[in-house]
Amino acid sequence: MESIKMAKESYTKGKSDLQKASFARSAHFARVARATHKSSDSRKINSRFYIIKIRGIEKGTEIEASEGVKKLVERIKFSGLIVFADGNEIDPLNLK
Secondary structure: OHHHHHHHHHHHOOOOHHHHHHHHHHHHHHHHHHHHHHHHHHHHHHHHHHHHHHHOOOOOOEEEOOOOOEEEEEEEOOOOOEEEOOOOEEOHHHOO
């Protein structure tokens, strides 16, 4: 946090009030964008794990992939993506 404050001070030194306001506005919108991105990611991950739970998908089970072929589940990533034994990944949101 200290480095951000120092960067802000060095950037705004000798700048007009309009330039300082523009810098503050840009920094604010960047923080809002990061928070929104994190929020949407967590909603997507929750949806993935909801589908995994409802369908009873776990390591060692066979599921039908989107192309209609049954594949063995090797693991489930922290992001909620399913990894098959052949190394391919699938998003549970894209399952039939």
